[in-house]
Amino acid sequence: MRAVSPLYTALNAAANGYAVLPADPSTGKPLVEIAKASTDPETIRQWWIEHPASTPAMIPPKPKELRATPYVWRDPKSIPPREFVYGKHLIRKFASAKFAAGATGKSALALVEAIAMATGRSLLGIAPRKRCRVWYWNGEDPREETERRIAAICLHYGVTSDELEGWLFVDSGREQEIVIAKQNPKTGASIAGPLVKSLVDTILDNEIDVLIIDPFVSCHRVTENDTMAMELVAKKWTAIADQTNTAIELIHHTRKTGGAEATVEDGRGAVALLNAVRSAQVLNKMTKDDGAKAGVANYREYFNIENGKPNLAPPPEGKDWYRIVSVSLENGSTIAPEGDSVGVVTSWKWPDPLDGISGADFEAAAQSIRAGRWREDPQAKDWVGWPIAKVLGLDLHGNKADKAKVAGLIKIWITAGNLTVVKELDEKRMPRKYVQVTDVE
Structure with a gap:
């Protein structure tokens, strides 16, 4: 040796x-x-x-002298409120995290959010508390790739160069590394003090409000399975956020889940990182089954986001859904005449089957159902959805959205008690489930 x-x-x-x-x-x-x-x-x-x-x-360094600090009463009205900068996720003096599998849309989402904060515009339905100076650092991609994504976002949302100048800062790890910790096999993990000092100085000199580190794995060289090493890195980011009064977001990969929906606990090295951050979001792609329920043409274009650790805010109701749309940069050349098409994240609302449906529509559907004998099974030729679609003018043959709407209405009306599922024998004496209009006594 x-x-x-x-x-x-x-x-x-x-x-x-x-x-x-x-x-x-x-x-x-x-x-x-x-x-x-x-x-x-x-x-x-x-x-x-x-x-x-x-x-x-x-x-050896001198140990800090500990002392107990007497509590001094403060008028609650004099305590400054928490400084959330974007929704209930990013907050000054704290680190937050996004967890997602590869190719889910986390980087695309982070960039749209960055531009929303830099412009002060509600691009995804969330209004920034105030306009922010945002520094986005991508540790994997070349600068040009990030520039393509930013250009596509600006084209889609009509953002001008004047809106971003002086408010958005972008760097690539291929040109400028930000590695705040390294691990030595003999001495263990340690923080790169000079680099951290330079980072803090840069944040303060440019008056940065929000720093996005994408991905988290690129900002350190420690073993992800080493809980103590990961805790050292995560807590240092929290300390930087506190020292600079910034909101810091760490974008992190999840481990493989075998097709199951990921949670914040599935982040690689999540025990240490998850414990260090105050808010943790998790992204999941839309499944094929959910795509059928929503009636979308291509379920792969959609993903949802949940806050798995809203320590400083009430948990959100349900999931927030997003869609990735393709935007052409129109930058074709002789080598690549088709140019680049880049995915841009947009907000998307899960369709409500009751949209545009009135009480009179239900009465018309009920009358049509009473005129026949209809099955609950949507695969059956005599599915109850057919008489409903007919009176509502919906197409069940080739329109996925219309079929999803009808299926949703049936579920809602059964849950509300307007329709009832009963077991009866069919013409072959086989037990089947049929749907009837509930009789009102």
Whole structure:
């Protein structure tokens, strides 16, 4: 096994807060004044240039003196309210997280939200509390790929360059890494102090309100299964948010769930990260079955988002749905004449079967149902949906949305007691479920 050099040992000790100085390997006597012991890497390297055979002497950092702080009563009206900047998810002085599997739409969603905050516009139905300076850092994609996504968003929502200038900041990890922690197999995980200081200075110098790190895995080099290492990274982001008065969002991948719907607990290394953030959202693609219920043409274009950890806000009712639409950049060339088409996230509302339906419509449907004998099974030729669709002017042959609407109406009317499901024998003496109009006594 290769021996660890004294300089390497000294630098690792300094990175963990120990003041270091060179010492004589035989006597242990310091070769510089003890008062000059330092944690500065350049100073330490220079010492070992001057004393290459020396061994490191280390002075441990002084422990912080603890004290109990007496509580001082404050008038509740004098306590500043929480500073939510976007919905109930992003809040100043806290880190938040988005969890999702690959290709779900998390980066596309984060960019639309970033532009909404930078412009102060309600692009997805959420009005920013105030216009924010947003810094979006993508650790994986080249800058041009992010520029394509931003261009598509601006085209779709009619955002101009003047609205973004000075408010949106974009960087790529391929050009500028933000790695706040690394892990050494011998000394464990440690925070990259100089990088964190530079990051904090940049946030303050540019008056950044919101920082988005996409993806979280690109901002560290620690083992995701090491809970203590992940906790170190996650808590450092929270500390940065507190120090800079910013809202920080960490976008993280989920582990494979075998086709099951992901939860915030499915995030890789989620125990540590989930515990460190104040709000955690999880994204899931629409399933084929849900697509049939909603009556959409292509269920792969849709996804939903839930807040799995709304610590500082009441839990939202239901799920928020989004659709990814394709936007052409019209940037064709001789090499690629078709140009680029980029997915842009838009808000989408789950269709309400009762939209446009009146009491008179139900009475007409009820009269049509009474005129025959109709099955509950939508696969049956005598499905109860047929007489309902006929009187409402809906197409069950080729229109998925109309079929989903009829199925939804049947479910609502059965739940409300307007329709009743009964078991009867069919013409072949086989038991079947039929739907009848409920008799009012």
